[in-house]
Amino acid sequence: MVADIYRQYATDPSALDNSFGAVFEGLEGAELAAGARPDPEVMDPYRTALVLGRVIEGYRWRGHQNARLDPLGLAEPKLDADLQLDRELLRLADQQVAPALAGTLGLKQGTVPQILERLDRIYCGTIGFEYMQVRDPVAREWLRRAIEAGPAMPGREARRDAARQLIRADELEAFMHRRFVGKKRFGAEGCESLICALWAVLARGAALGVRSVVMGGTSRARLNQLANVVGKPLHAIFAEVKGLSPVPEGVRASGDVAYHQGFRGEQQVGGVTVSIDYTANPSHLETVDGVAAGRLRAMQEARGGAGWREALGLVVHTDAAFAGQGIVAEVAQLSALRHYSVGGTIHVIVNNQVGFTTDPADGRSSAYCSDLARAVGSPVFHVNGDDVDAVIRVGQLAAEYRQRFGQDAIIDLVCYRRRGHNEMDEPSFTQPLMAARIAGHPTTRRLYLDRLAAEGAVTAAEEQSITAAVQQEMSDAYEAAQSYRLNAMPEDAWAASPERFAEETAGPEIPTGIDLPLLQALGTAISTAPPGIGLNPKVERVFAERLEMLARKREVAWAFAEGLALASLASEGTAIRFSGQDTPRGAFSQRHFAVHDASSGAGASIFANLPSGSAACTVFGSPLSEYATLGFEYGYSLEAPGTLVLWEAQFGDFANVAQPVFDQFIASGEDKWLQQSSLVTLLPHGLEGQGAEHSSGRIERFLQLCAAGNIMVANASTPASYFHLLRRQAKGRRRPLVVFTPKSLLRHRFAVSGLAEFGPGTAFRPVIGPQPGQHRRLVLCSGKLYWELEAARQERNLADVGLVRLEQLYPFPARELAAIFRMAPGAEILWCQEEPRNMGAWDFVDRRIEAVMRASGCSAPWPACIGRPANPSPALGTEKQHMADQARLIEAALTGPSPAR
Ligand SMILES: Cc1ncc(C[n+]2csc(CCOP(=O)(O)OP(=O)(O)O)c2C)c(N)n1
Structure with missing residues (x-):
């Protein structure tokens, strides 16, 4: 057949589809240069090696297209057209030995058919490996070897564990379906092997040093993960699903639905204790991604240098959301940046092949829901969710890759949704063929346990006894849920504090002035070029002016007051993390908190000059993102009570790009989930003739969010007022602060403050x-x-x-x-x-x-x-x-x- 096509190509290439031309041209390159036309009937060793080399590379790049990923068998795998053609060519060379190339696949030697068979087995089974986009050659080569070494079957114990996990996952959904009729739970039916994937990551991660995990996720299969992975007690889950209050007695807070709740649990994994912290999230799909990453970063920093190996990020997504929500791309962009990196996150996409009622064909333009991850060079492991052994294998591989290389890895768990979008929904209205196929499709549990029974790994009797025990446990938990109530809150929790509802008072006055000699010493330190930095002459002038402010020859201006607030807090032991677009210099050239050597370009922070023993004062520029970076800083602030975290919008207008973070987390996170943050948001605001934008930080919107003392909103008019505001924020009860900050006032002749306004006995005046x-x-x-x-x-x-x-x-x-x-x-x-x-x-x-x-x-x-x-x-x-x-x-x-x- 190929010979016929080639003959046609040789006489009239235009009569054929372009793709044929590309193949034959590539093949002929050397020979055409020598003035010869190849005879397609003859595949000499040279040509065989050439084509075979291309085929092997082709499988590595695109073999996944032919993998059997869909448990329902609705999506047809298809070998890439170029690869198909090359395979046809190789049929002409089928008995030749190709030892060198076989070696690259781990075969000592092999015929062409043996090599092709091996390629099919490796790349076109129930796992689709997409990894050639990994940019680090060492990491890519490591992956290639791991993948081509062949599928290592999970061990006997790992498979028995997976069987137990599947039984638990399946029984939990069945139990809740019977007992909580009419309640939404966004069940796990059809994606039960997610639990096995997560455990495989945990098990391999723990063996490689992971001791703490921050998880993020959505509503899908959330209750199952909380119960069967994080270890949230079943009676607590059942109580919440029943509608009992998730907040402790005596606390006036709204709480939230069960499938948004977070939980911090501990699990014994392979003999070590691993703490697992599932981050609470709203309905807003993917908004939690930045928050979870920020929390993890704070935890890792608290652990010190090797923190990233000990604390792992594990985020569960869903297919339509991963492809559709822009924040996924923003968070991916953060993954390798020095101030945001968490040493790689393992992302698991529950790809049930439908988004509510929307088919993938209407939900994305990319081939896979995971394609965005390729942009930052992350490997993607697509896996058929019904092949639990393969699911375990990719979980292990992802964990090993992350622990070794500190980079993201993506698991695309291809599965299905046995019920509607939620339990009240009817899937056959919109996906009738899929629904019919699912109705006749055995559960993942059934498929796996039958397989294990046939192999003698878990007998039917064992399955029955595990099932009976799990059912008993659930019934007991259901009974216990009737009288379940959360423990009281710790006393320092804002939600439990009497001031919380005192909306009409500015809060207790907190002295925030500091001794002037100390202020002058700190001010001098941050107005001096860091060692080895030759300042730009204009910056030198700014610093000279600041020194004059300290010497009372002129009054203190805005940016210097800000620097003094941060420096004084750092010197008292409060760490500072301050970020925003162009923040170190300041969008209005006002700060110069980072300076650059005029000849070498080397950068340094002015806070490097603070006395030894001061806490870190890190001021850095963020990427051009609001949604992900604000979420990240909010998440960081949750886990770092000893750090004052500040996030700045370049102009206040741009804060609305991150609206869900304000609405769903900053304003209501404590009310819903009792989680505390003292994040400071700085929003440059003021009408100054710059047009519709660059004018308003939308004060009205933030004020509309205010209730029950949830946040603080300020609009300071002097540098000293701002200084005290920031210092108060580091010392008072934890709650978010939104500050509208100036633009023209930064250099206003009168909007300055005398040194005495910062001194002992002074405080923020509301x-x-x-x-x-x-x-x-x-x-x-x-x-x-x-x-x-x-x-x-x-x-x-x-x-x-x-x-x-x-x-x-x-x-x-x-x-x-x-x-x-x-x-x-x-x-x-x-x-x-x-x-x-x-x-x-x-x-x-x-x-x-x-x-x-x-x-x-x-x-x-x-x-x-x-x-x-x-x-x-x-x-x-x-x-x-x-x-x-x-x-x-x-x-x-x-x-x-x-x-x-
Ligand atoms: C930001 C956002 N937009 C819209 C919705 C409404 N919504 C909830 S689930 C859903 C479909 C999600 O599909 P997919 O991501 O595939 O997850 P699945 O429910 O199929 O597991 C939509 C549109 C939402 N929750 N969040």
Whole structure:
């Protein structure tokens, strides 16, 4: 047949499909150069070796396309067309011996058919190995050898363990299906061998040094993993599925559904204890990926240098989500970066070949759901979920690869979904053929246990006795669940604290000033070029100015106050981890926390000069990601209570790219899962004529998230205020802080602070003002606008107008504001904001100001808002329009008539 095709090609190549041309051209290259046409009937040793070499390489690259991966047999494996052609050519050489090439496959010598048979067995069985994209040649070669050494059958004990795991997984779903009728659980029916995959990773990982595992995952098969891998007690799971509260008595928190809960458990694995920490997550698929990685990184750092080998990341995904959600790519990009790397994560994709009701053909453009991982050169092991021995093998291989090379490995567990998307759903509405095939398909347990029974590895009687014991255990747990209640929270937990619901107080005042000689010493250290660094002359000038600030020749500006806050905290033992896009220099060239030698380009941190014994102060630039990096920092903050973690958006606008992290984790993580974070989010904010974007950090959105004292929201107006805010954050109870930070104020002539404002006895003041005097009108505002109002007030000499700055918006500083109102009981109260009225803080502060007025006996009418008219975009498009608008706003606030209420 090939000879016929070749003859046709030799006479008229255009009559054939292009792919034939490519094959024959490659084959002929050398011969054509010599002016000869090969005779396809003759496969001499040279040509055989040439084609065979190509075939072997082809199998390594693309053999997986012909692997039998689908347990349902619906997806047809297909050998790559080029490979198919080459195989046809080799039929002409079928009796020749090709010893050299056989050697590369671990055969001493072999005929062409023997080699092809071996290639088929290795690459086209129930595992599809995709690894040629691995960029490290040593790692790739190691994989090749491991793969081509042939399928090592799991040992007898490993298989018996897998049998027990499958029985447990299967029985748990069956039990819950019977006992919790009508409850969603996103069951594991069809992907039970996931439990075997996870155990294979744990077992091999533990043998290679893993002692702690951070897991992430979705709802799919979550309860099964929690029970059968992490070791969450069955009675606790059953209680939650029944709808009993997952939070301890006395704690007012919302809790969450059972299939979102995390759990920290311990398992004995091959004689060692491994702690397994499943990260709580919301419905938002894949959002947890960054969070889990951040937690793991913090744990690894706490363990020191070899931390990555001892603490493993194991994340369970699902096929449609892995292919569709962009955060998967963002997290993959973090995997090899020095400030984010966790020494490789093992990703297991539960590929049930459908996303809710969507077929893969409508769910992705890539061939595999895992293809994104190839972009960063991760190996992918596709495996037929019904072949449990193969599943164990890839679990082991992935663990070995990760422990050896510190890089990600992906397991694509091809399986199916026996029921609908959840237990109330009907799969035959949308996937009738698949549903029918599944209905007639035996369970993975049945297939595996029958196989083991036939081999005498686990008898039917043994299966029965394991099943009976598991069923008894479940019945007992079900009974125990009726009266189950979580233990009380530790006392220092914010959720259990009385202040938690005290929304209308700014919180206890925490002294955060420091001795001036110390401040000067620290300030000098961070204004001095690190050893070996010749500064850029402009940076040198910045540092010289900072030294003048310390010598009181000028007042302290914003970025220096920030540096002093971080340096002082580090010197007191609080580690700092501060990241964002271009953060070390500062997007506005304000910081220069990292400096570069002007001739060699070498970089260094100014915090390297801090006194020995100081905690680490790490300031670094993040990749251009918000969603994954914010999730990562949040995760890190959960596990590192001794570190102040700060994340900065380049402009506040961009925070909404990470919206699920704010909504689902930062604002509500403690309320749902009782997990605490003191993460600081910095959002440059302010309308300055830069257009619709680069203007607003969307204060209104963060204020809308505020309840029950969950987070703090601040908009400091001076460098000292910001300094105290950051220092307070490291010392108070743990809860997230969102700070709207300045842009033009960074270099504002008056927005500076005297050294005394940082000194002993000083602290963060949630409300500042007003100026002394008899006030006819009090204008309340926040942040940068104060300076514009104040400049105009002074210019017009408006002594009867007082400006009151709310440095903290939430928790609302009611007590502090009341004290001010009591001093001017008849004054008209206005709220002034530069944002349009449908944005900014107005809707949030309106009723709160009113309540404070009522409580403090003010006789004035209720507050009114001076702001821009409601608008779809946060700011106008041109600087000119902005300036005119801003002038009108200031005028209205200071001298305008009382607005209608
Ligand atoms: C970010 C996000 N978008 C949409 C959804 C709604 N949703 C829940 S499950 C699902 C399909 C998931 O399919 P797949 O990833 O294959 O997982 P499976 O449920 O099949 O295990 C969708 C669209 C969601 N939970 N999260």
